[in-house]
Amino acid sequence: MPHLHVALVSERPEITLIPLLQLRPERVILVATRQRRPVAERLEILLGRELPVTTELRRIDDLPCHDPQLVHAFANELADELVRLQATTAELTVSYHLGDAPRLTALLFQHALQRCQADGIDVDLTAGALYRLGTGQDPQAFETLAIEPLLDCDLYLLANGYKRTQARSDHATWREAAESRRPLTRYLAHHADRLGELLAELAALVRGDSGQPVIVDDAAEGPVLDPDARYQRLSLPPAFPETDALSRLAEAGLIEWSNRSPRRLGFVSLLAAQYLSGQWLAEYVWLCARDAGMEAHCGAHLLDLSGRHNDAPAVLDVLALHHNQLLMIACPPFPARPSGGPCNALHDLHALTDHTAGLAGTRLLVSAGPLDTARQRANRLGAAVMEGNVLKRLPVRLVQWLETGCWP
Secondary structure (H helix, E strand, O other): EEEEEEEHHHHHHHHHHHHHHOOOEEEEEEEEEEEHHHHHHHHHHHHHOOOOOOEEEEOOOOOOOOOHHHHHHHHHHHHHHHHHHHOOOOOEEEEOOOOOOOOHHHHHHHHHHHHHOOOOEEOOOOOOEEEEOOOOOOOHHOOEEEEOOOOEEEEEEEEHHHEEOOOOHHOOHHHHHHHHHHHHHHHHHOOOOOOOHHHHHHHHHHOOOOOOOOEEEOOEEEEOOOOOOOOOEOOOOOOOOHHHHHHHHOOOOOEEEEOOOOOOEOOOOOHHHHHHHHHHHHHHHHHHHOOOOOOOEEEEEEEEEEOOOOOEEEEEEEEEOOOEEEEEEEEEOOOOOOOHHHHHHHHHHHHHHHHHOOOEEEEEOOOOOOHHHHHHHHHOOOEEEOHHHHHHHHHHHHHHHHHHHOOO
């Protein structure tokens, strides 16, 4: 039988989108205030792509905000229209989802839509449940449906006004290289607490913190390896386990290094220098997320479709999604630069999360070294922190997040 769904547009649009994609009604009415008109417009475009072409979409974006009399009149006018439509459309059923509407608005809509025997819908992303409340709000008639995995990263971001334009992991050659380096990457992550000084110095050498950077920007080619800076010297002769790590890096073809001249090393390629600048950590997180069965993107470039925040590209080290829940991970430079690298990365992540996290989004800051200066600020901003001494437990933490939707 034909089905019409009335959706009051939520501030977090994925909450509105999920019941529409799961129930797949033949007719949709999106109701929004003027302030949420841009969100309703995005949803209308996405639904036109995701639902069958025969779906009738209608957007009403002048819902009053504050005046109860105006809201009451609006809800009753809509209910009158639906009653007339039911009189001319055989067996037309109506459902509604009130999203995050203010309590008074929700009550007025519930009362008005009772005239067309509308079925109330509620969404609980944390529980992974979609509740059908029935036409009479009788608890005996309540039905619980498991929310299906309806969103991928790109759809989630588009609903929130962002577009993923590219990622390092989009390229098959990068994915193959990451898989081939898996044992080495895992070794670095599991020994990050003991290799912290070496890893920090290698990253500093690549950046050129105290000398000539190994990677420079070429006007025509972009980032390239500077042939005059590819050979560098460590500040001190390495000791075990640093010598073991350097041997493994040399065996993997990432550096030139020998015990005969332990302070001297050479960066073999641009990709090797980028890996040792700190990208190995994002690669480790990406591998762990993939192993946990998540959709994961490494080095994801995001475009703000509103055009407000595109002065500099927004890049997330890792973007992952599982069962409609988004996990956004930043891997700040280690050690902290004088400008406070971890805090800067945390601030950028928080600003981005305001637009994309939604009710089920999780923010995570992962570092190969201590984040003493950022930990307290992370707590205030609602971001979780993982540091070098617990990186080996990341696979377990990811599984716990998959099961609960909350970072342990």
